[in-house]
Amino acid sequence: MLSLDLFANAIVAGVLLGGFYAAVAIGLAIAFGQLDIVNIAHPAFVIVGSYVAYIVNTHFGLDPVLIGVLVAPVFFLVGVAIYRIYYAAFERTGQESLSGLAFFFGLMFIIEVVLILVYGVDYRLVRAGYIGETIELGFVGIPFRMMVPFVVATTGTTAIYLYLSRTFTGRAILAVAQDRLALQLMGADPVRIKQFAFGLAIATTAIAGSLLIIIGPVEPSLGRLYIGRVFAIVVLGGMGSIPGMFIAALILGIVETLVATFMGPSWAPAVAFGLLLLTLALRPSGLFGR
Amino acid sequence: MKISVFWVSIVALLIAGLVFTEVVGNEYYFTALYVILQATMMAVAWNILGGFTGYVNFGSAAFFAVGAYTAIALDKALGLPLPLLILAAAAVCGLIGLGVGYLTLRLKGVYFAIATLAMAIVLETLVTNWTYVGGARGAYILTPENHLWFDSYIQMLFMLMLVLTLGSVAISRRLNSTRLGRGLAAIRDDEVAAECAGVPTLRLKLISTTVMGAMMGVAGAPYPFFVTFVDPVSAFNLFVAVNAIAMPMIGGTSHWIGPVIGALLVGSMQEIVTVNVSSELNVLIVGVMLVLFISLAPQGIVGLVQKHILRRRR
Numbered sequence: 001m002l003s004l005d006l007f008a009n010a011i012v013a014g015v016l017l018g019g020f021y022a023a024v025a026i027g028l029a030i031a032f033g034q035l036d037i038v039n040i041a042h043p044a045f046v047i048v049g050s051y052v053a054y055i056v057n058t059h060f061g062l063d064p065v066l067i068g069v070l071v072a073p074v075f076f077l078v079g080v081a082i083y084r085i086y087y088a089a090f091e092r093t094g095q096e097s098l099s100g101l102a103f104f105f106g107l108m109f110i111i112e113v114v115l116i117l118v119y120g121v122d123y124r125l126v127r128a129g130y131i132g133e134t135i136e137l138g139f140v141g142i143p144f145r146m147m148v149p150f151v152v153a154t155t156g157t158t159a160i161y162l163y164l165s166r167t168f169t170g171r172a173i174l175a176v177a178q179d180r181l182a183l184q185l186m187g188a189d190p191v192r193i194k195q196f197a198f199g200l201a202i203a204t205t206a207i208a209g210s211l212l213i214i215i216g217p218v219e220p221s222l223g224r225l226y227i228g229r230v231f232a233i234v235v236l237g238g239m240g241s242i243p244g245m246f247i248a249a250l251i252l253g254i255v256e257t258l259v260a261t262f263m264g265p266s267w268a269p270a271v272a273f274g275l276l277l278l279t280l281a282l283r284p285s286g287l288f289g290r
Numbered sequence: 291m292k293i294s295v296f297w298v299s300i301v302a303l304l305i306a307g308l309v310f311t312e313v314v315g316n317e318y319y320f321t322a323l324y325v326i327l328q329a330t331m332m333a334v335a336w337n338i339l340g341g342f343t344g345y346v347n348f349g350s351a352a353f354f355a356v357g358a359y360t361a362i363a364l365d366k367a368l369g370l371p372l373p374l375l376i377l378a379a380a381a382v383c384g385l386i387g388l389g390v391g392y393l394t395l396r397l398k399g400v401y402f403a404i405a406t407l408a409m410a411i412v413l414e415t416l417v418t419n420w421t422y423v424g425g426a427r428g429a430y431i432l433t434p435e436n437h438l439w440f441d442s443y444i445q446m447l448f449m450l451m452l453v454l455t456l457g458s459v460a461i462s463r464r465l466n467s468t469r470l471g472r473g474l475a476a477i478r479d480d481e482v483a484a485e486c487a488g489v490p491t492l493r494l495k496l497i498s499t500t501v502m503g504a505m506m507g508v509a510g511a512p513y514p515f516f517v518t519f520v521d522p523v524s525a526f527n528l529f530v531a532v533n534a535i536a537m538p539m540i541g542g543t544s545h546w547i548g549p550v551i552g553a554l555l556v557g558s559m560q561e562i563v564t565v566n567v568s569s570e571l572n573v574l575i576v577g578v579m580l581v582l583f584i585s586l587a588p589q590g591i592v593g594l595v596q597k598h599i600l601r602r603r604r
Contacts, residue, residue: 101348113574
């Protein structure tokens with residue numbers, strides 16, 4: 001029944017997909033895992049990233065990944081602005097649990113509705129030379145539209161991991177998650193650190209969005225499917241551990257592809273939720289919890 | 291004294307509803323009022339968990355849709371009458387609420403919120419793959435012939451929804467002002483302190499999740515008969531979830547009257563904007579109002595009024 005080459009193809013495709021999931025989840029691993037900001041709107045920002053890539057690509061023909069890198073600073077500033085509002089309205093008054101959640105939920109909803117109002121519910125896509133090409137390795141086919149996101153995502157994740165563990169600011173971000181007061185006593189301002197880190201988290205969505213639209217066409221409500229996925233990855237990865245997040249992303253990618261191959265693609269969205277509930281019920285600290 | 295005012299107004303509203311069905315013939319008004327009442331019920335249900343205990347449920351649409359699909363499935367399989375369908379929907383959705391609550395409510399509040407959000411997607415996947423109730427293509431419901439002594443079926447549905455909504459408001463008010471409600475408020479203010487003071491926090495949270503789920507299921511059960519065509523996309527519409535959160539947040543979450551005020555205000559405004567401008571814009575307005583109210587007036591309209599009264603007394 002189980003054919004070997006189908007299985008091998010599914011595993012390879014799952015690893016590639018998982019690498020891309022890491023790019024989508026890394027911003028949330030920083031925001032939710034390390035800063036305790038439950039940014040439900042994270043996937044919505046990824047979709048905005050996709051639309052920016054779509055607009056610039058159709059007008060100027062630039063490469064989608066290059067667009068993602070170029071607009072990341074703008075996304076960074078947007079993230080900083082959102083954190084300022086969030087801090088002033090919720091975090092300072094200690095109401096982040098209920099109101100903060102609803103705030104991001106409202107933000108997600110507004111982004112989706114505005115995209116629908118402006119661009120409609122049609123699927124949008126980008127053009128680039130490598131989309132549609134495939135390398136054949138024996139009986140395993142590797143499509144470039146999956147390979148490019150995987151390579152970019154892996155590089156980006158490694159870079160952010162090195163940044164967080166080697167530089168002063170990066171370590172300060174990790175420190176603000178662990179002990180805010182101690183950080184303050186070391187002479188660093190926790191609010192400024194968090195503001196910078198949240199900007200960084202949103203900046204990653206610009207690149208994740210451009211990768212998303214390389215993989216396939218994008219429409220405004222696609223982001224909702226990613227909510228379960230990104231939170232499952234971050235929780236399974238142990239809340240804020242970057243290597244843990246990457247492994248969790250690979251696990252989700254592989255399981256989802258196997259389910260899609262052997263049970264049908266319409267079941268794939270349920271995988272993330274199952275994984276999330278299992279993790280919460282059995283091991284809430286995740287596989288690599290601190 | 292205050293109790294009698296509440297019950298007198300409930301009875302008065304019921305009589306007003308009955309008179310309305312006798313006097314008004316235009317079906318549009320009943321459709322519009324049904325939509326507003328349904329939204330009110332969802333808002334009241336959401337507030338029982340979200341407002342009283344501070345646990346955010348993003349999956350309102352899922353409970354609503356499960357209620358609707360329970361009604362569709364049982365109507366197709368057994369042809370049960372509507373009141374039994376409503377009871378069945380309440381049971382199924384109450385159990386789902388209990389299950390999700392049991393798995394996640396022992397953890398931090400955010401996990402419950404995320405679990406409900408993801409639950410909406412997984413239930414939508416299940417229903418989309420369930421061909422018995424139409425799968426992705428959706429299901430048609432024939433409007434039953436029997437509409438009691440009312441002139442049309444929609445009038446009967448309107449009256450039914452009025453009774454259900456007033457009932458849920460009464461339950462919510464009762465929960466708010468009893469020992470149970472004080473326990474819930476203690477959880478919202480400081481869960482650890484409540485636990486230490488001997489409040490059985492997990493049990494209270496599970497009770498309110500179950501009541502919330504059941505109430506949302508009840509709101510969803512008559513929906514297939516109201517629209518006569520249901521597909522997963524319309525039943526699991528994110529807009530239902532947004533409304534269920536926005537209305538209590540705008541009205542004020544700490545008092546039982548908050549979601550009622552918010553729902554009547556936002557619901558009427560939505561009807562007016564949908565008819566006169568466009569339905570997409572109305573969706574956007576609710577989102578913007580939600581974000582503005584949360585950021586600028588987190589206590590909602592009830593909170594603003596309370597503050598005003600306090601200031602005038604001084």
